[in-house]
Amino acid sequence: MSLDFASILPYAPLLFQATLMTIFLAITSQVIGTVCGFLLALARMSPLKILSVPAFLYIWIARGTPPLIHLFLIYFGLPTIGITLEPLPAAIIAFSITSAAYNAEVLRAGLQAIQPGQIEAARAVGMSYPTILWHIILPQAVQVVTPPYMSNFISHVKSTSLASVVTVRELLLTTTFIYSNTFRALEALIVAGAIYLFLTSFLAIGQLALEHYVAFDKRPPSRRRLRRLGFGGATDFAPATDAPALLAEKPDSGRRVLDIVGLEKRFGTVNALSGVSLTVQEGEVVCVLGPSGSGKSTLLRCINMLERPDAGQIGIHSRGAGFDLAFGPAAPAVSGRELARLRSHVGMVFQHFNLWPHKLAIENVTEGLIRVRHVAGREAGLLAAELLARVGLGAKMMTFPNHLSGGQRQRVAIARALAMRPDVMLFDEPTSALDPELVGEVLQVLEDVAASGMTMLVATHEMGFARRVADRIVFMDGGQIVEIASAADFFERPQHERSIRFLEAVLK
Ligand SMILES: Nc1ncnc2c1ncn2[C@@H]1O[C@H](COP(=O)(O)OP(=O)(O)OP(=O)(O)O)[C@@H](O)[C@H]1O
The missing domain is CATH 1.10.3720.10 (MetI-like)
Structure with missing residues (x-):
C-alpha cells in the first residue's frame, strides 16, 4: 500500500x-x-x-x-x-x-x-x-x-x-x-x-x-538592567567617592529612639515575651543576650511588627516620623500602609540573610530605595555602590547572592538595611548562620556601623563582640528581661543569679 x-x-x-x-x-x-x-x-x-x-x-x-x-x-x-x-x-x-x-x-x-x-x-x-x-x-x-x-x-x-x-x-x-x-x-x-x-x-x-x-541568576546582568541603576556595563564601574554619607556621626543627644512598655507575646501556650519594657537612646548599641528560646528574636520581630504583640506599647521616634503603637484587645488596628512606613524606619538584618536571589547584590540594596523611598534608579545605584564599598563589597556589587559567601551575603544584607537610613537597626543573630571563619568580617562591619552612630539592637551569642561594642546589655530569660546593665557591669559584676549562671556557662 x-x-x-x-x-x-x-x-x-x-x-x-x-x-x-x-x-x-x-x-x-x-x-x-x-x-x-x-x-x-x-x-x-x-x-x-x-x-x-x-x-x-x-x-x-x-x-x-x-x-x-x-x-x-x-x-x-x-x-x-x-x-x-x-x-x-x-x-x-x-x-x-x-x-x-x-x-x-x-x-x-x-x-x-x-x-x-x-x-x-x-x-x-x-x-x-x-x-x-x-x-x-x-x-x-x-x-x-x-x-x-x-x-x-x-x-x-x-x-x-x-x-x-x-x-x-x-x-x-x-x-x-x-x-x-x-x-x-x-x-x-x-x-x-x-x-x-x-x-x-x-x-x-x-x-x-x-x-x-x-534564569536571571545564571547569566550576566543585561545592559538595560545596569543602565537603570546608572551603570553602562558590568565592568566600567568605579565605586563612587562623592555619594552623600549615609551614616551620621555618633550622636550624643540623649534622645529616646525606642520606647517599649509592657510588651507581651504568646505563641499558643508559650509566653515568648512577658512584660518587656526597654528604652533605647539615639546612637546607643544594645546587645540582647540570653539562652536559646529566651525571646530575643521575638522581641526584635515585634519591634518592626513582623510579629504582632498581644499587649503593650512600642514607640519609635525618628527624626522624620514618629510611631506610637499600642496593642491589646481594645487597641486600634494599625493599617498596612502605616506598618510599611514604620518598617521602612526600622532596619532589620536576619540570621539567614534573606537576600533576594534573582537580584544582583547592588539591586538588593537599591530595591527598597526605589520601591519604597521612590529614589531615582541612578541615585539609588550611587548610594548602594557607596554602601557596598563601605562594607567591603565594592568589587562584588554586580554579583548574584548565590555566588557570594555567607559573610558577604550578610554584609549585603546589612548594606540593604542601612540604605533605608533607618532610625534604629535590629540585628537578629547576624552571625549565627555563618562558618566560624566568616564571623569576624561581619562583626567588623557591625562594629563600623556602631562606631558611625547608628542606634542598634543586636540579639547575639557573640560575647566578645557584646563586651567590646555594646553600651548596654539586656539579658533575657523565659521571655522576660532579667537584667539590664552596662557591658562592663554585666560582664564583670552580673547581679542576677540567672545572668551569673549564663555567663559561667558561655564564658567557661
Ligand atoms: N512562630 C512561632 N510559633 C511558635 N512558637 C514560637 C514562634 N516563634 C518563637 N516561638 C517560641 O517563642 C519562644 C522564644 O523564641 P525566640 O526565637 O524569640 O527565642 P530566642 O531567644 O531568639 O532563641 P534563639 O537564640 O534560639 O534564636 C521559644 O519558646 C520559641 O519556641
Missing part, C-alpha cells in the same frame, strides 16, 4: 484555517485559564476561608472531571436553563475552566516556592504586598513554574481537539472531513498529527527559550 498525500493537497487551505482555529482556541483558553488560575492560586493561599475554600472546591472539581463533560455541560447543558452558546465560545469557556484549575496549582506551587524569609525581608524594608508580589515573588515564581506551565500548555493544545465534538472547525474535525471526502484516512491523520507535533514542538522550543530567559 502506498501513501498518497497528493490527494490531501487540495485541502491545504482548509487545514491552514483549521490550524489557525486550533491555535486561537488553545491560546485564548490558556490566557483566560492563566489569569483565572492566578486569581484562584491567590485565593487558595489566602488565610480567609471564604476565598480559600471555594478556590479549593473549584480546583478539585474542575481537575477531577473530564474536560469533555465541561464542554457538554456548557454546550448541551446550559441551553436547558435558557443559556445557549455558539460552539466556539462554548469550547473556549470549557477549556478555560480546565486550564484555570491546572494552572492554579502550578502557579500556587511557584508562589509558595519562595522562601518566607525573602518576603519578610521585603516587608522589613517597608514594601507593600503588591510590590513584593510583583518584584520579589513573581520573577522567582516564573522560574519555578515555566517547565510545568509549558507542559500544561502543550497538553492543552492537544485537548482542543475535543472541540470537534461540538462542531468547532479545528484540526481534528477538518481532518475527519478530509478523509471522509478523500477516503485517505491514514494520510489525513498523519498530516494532522504532524501539524500538532509542529505546534507542540514550537511550544517546547519556546519553553527552552523562556527557561533561559528567566
Whole structure:
C-alpha cells in the first residue's frame, strides 16, 4: 500500500484555517485559564476561608472531571436553563475552566516556592504586598513554574481537539472531513498529527527559550538592567567617592529612639515575651543576650511588627516620623500602609540573610530605595555602590547572592538595611548562620556601623563582640528581661543569679 498525500493537497487551505482555529482556541483558553488560575492560586493561599475554600472546591472539581463533560455541560447543558452558546465560545469557556484549575496549582506551587524569609525581608524594608508580589515573588515564581506551565500548555493544545465534538472547525474535525471526502484516512491523520507535533514542538522550543530567559541568576546582568541603576556595563564601574554619607556621626543627644512598655507575646501556650519594657537612646548599641528560646528574636520581630504583640506599647521616634503603637484587645488596628512606613524606619538584618536571589547584590540594596523611598534608579545605584564599598563589597556589587559567601551575603544584607537610613537597626543573630571563619568580617562591619552612630539592637551569642561594642546589655530569660546593665557591669559584676549562671556557662 502506498501513501498518497497528493490527494490531501487540495485541502491545504482548509487545514491552514483549521490550524489557525486550533491555535486561537488553545491560546485564548490558556490566557483566560492563566489569569483565572492566578486569581484562584491567590485565593487558595489566602488565610480567609471564604476565598480559600471555594478556590479549593473549584480546583478539585474542575481537575477531577473530564474536560469533555465541561464542554457538554456548557454546550448541551446550559441551553436547558435558557443559556445557549455558539460552539466556539462554548469550547473556549470549557477549556478555560480546565486550564484555570491546572494552572492554579502550578502557579500556587511557584508562589509558595519562595522562601518566607525573602518576603519578610521585603516587608522589613517597608514594601507593600503588591510590590513584593510583583518584584520579589513573581520573577522567582516564573522560574519555578515555566517547565510545568509549558507542559500544561502543550497538553492543552492537544485537548482542543475535543472541540470537534461540538462542531468547532479545528484540526481534528477538518481532518475527519478530509478523509471522509478523500477516503485517505491514514494520510489525513498523519498530516494532522504532524501539524500538532509542529505546534507542540514550537511550544517546547519556546519553553527552552523562556527557561533561559528567566534564569536571571545564571547569566550576566543585561545592559538595560545596569543602565537603570546608572551603570553602562558590568565592568566600567568605579565605586563612587562623592555619594552623600549615609551614616551620621555618633550622636550624643540623649534622645529616646525606642520606647517599649509592657510588651507581651504568646505563641499558643508559650509566653515568648512577658512584660518587656526597654528604652533605647539615639546612637546607643544594645546587645540582647540570653539562652536559646529566651525571646530575643521575638522581641526584635515585634519591634518592626513582623510579629504582632498581644499587649503593650512600642514607640519609635525618628527624626522624620514618629510611631506610637499600642496593642491589646481594645487597641486600634494599625493599617498596612502605616506598618510599611514604620518598617521602612526600622532596619532589620536576619540570621539567614534573606537576600533576594534573582537580584544582583547592588539591586538588593537599591530595591527598597526605589520601591519604597521612590529614589531615582541612578541615585539609588550611587548610594548602594557607596554602601557596598563601605562594607567591603565594592568589587562584588554586580554579583548574584548565590555566588557570594555567607559573610558577604550578610554584609549585603546589612548594606540593604542601612540604605533605608533607618532610625534604629535590629540585628537578629547576624552571625549565627555563618562558618566560624566568616564571623569576624561581619562583626567588623557591625562594629563600623556602631562606631558611625547608628542606634542598634543586636540579639547575639557573640560575647566578645557584646563586651567590646555594646553600651548596654539586656539579658533575657523565659521571655522576660532579667537584667539590664552596662557591658562592663554585666560582664564583670552580673547581679542576677540567672545572668551569673549564663555567663559561667558561655564564658567557661
Ligand atoms: N512562630 C512561632 N510559633 C511558635 N512558637 C514560637 C514562634 N516563634 C518563637 N516561638 C517560641 O517563642 C519562644 C522564644 O523564641 P525566640 O526565637 O524569640 O527565642 P530566642 O531567644 O531568639 O532563641 P534563639 O537564640 O534560639 O534564636 C521559644 O519558646 C520559641 O519556641
